[in-house]
Structure formats: structure tokens, C-alpha cells
Amino acid sequence: MVLVLGRPGSGKxxxxxxxxxxxxxxxxxxxxxxxxxxxxxxxxxxAFVSQYDLHQGELTVQETLHFSHQLFGSSTLS
Incomplete structure (x- = not known):
């Protein structure tokens, strides 16, 4: 996992x-x-998840990634 950090409007x-x-x-x-x-x-x-996507607040980050992968992902996830 990678964090991309920057000021608003910087192109993240x-x-x-x-x-x-x-x-x-x-x-x-x-x-x-x-x-x-x-x-x-x-x-x-x-993969890209927008800050405006609807998120399930009860899920951890890992669970959220796995959930999104199951809906839209490819055949592998690590």
C-alpha cells in the first residue's frame, strides 16, 4: 500500500x-x-478509490479493498 500526500490541487x-x-x-x-x-x-x-465513493464504515481498510476487488477486480489480489 502506498500513501500519496500533497496539498490540495497538487495532482494526487x-x-x-x-x-x-x-x-x-x-x-x-x-x-x-x-x-x-x-x-x-x-x-x-x-486500483483507485475516490474519496467520494460510498464506503462501508464497519469494514477495515483491508476488508474494503477485498470487497472492492470482488466487485470490480481482476483474478488476483495480494
Whole structure:
């Protein structure tokens, strides 16, 4: 898990949307992402949960991630 911290308007949400492949149409990015020196495919390795999503207050962070994965995820989760 990674924390992205910054002032309002600094681009945190835009960065995370870009990594998750959820940018608004018309916005383009280029480049590549490396993790531990290996190229990564962000759409396959990342997820984005907006601060405006409806969350179940009774669930832990881990339970929330597993719940979201079951609804929208790929075949693997670690």
C-alpha cells in the first residue's frame, strides 16, 4: 500500500487516475512506470478509490479493498 500526500490541487488524484487508466477523455499521458527496476503495467497493478465513493464504515481498510476487488477486480489480489 502506498500513501500519496500533497496539498490540495497538487495532482494526487490525477496521478492515481492516470495509473489506474481512469483519466477523463481528452487527457493524455506518456512514459512508463517501473517498480523495483522492472517495468509495470499500472492498469493491471493499481486500483483507485475516490474519496467520494460510498464506503462501508464497519469494514477495515483491508476488508474494503477485498470487497472492492470482488466487485470490480481482476483474478488476483495480494
Amino acid at each position: 488524484s490525477t496521478l492515481l487516475r492516470a495509473l489506474a487508466g481512469k483519466l477523463e477523455s481528452g487527457l493524455r499521458v506518456s512514459g512508463r512506470v517501473e517498480y523495483n527496476g522492472l517495468e509495470s503495467v499500472p492498469k493491471q497493478a493499481t
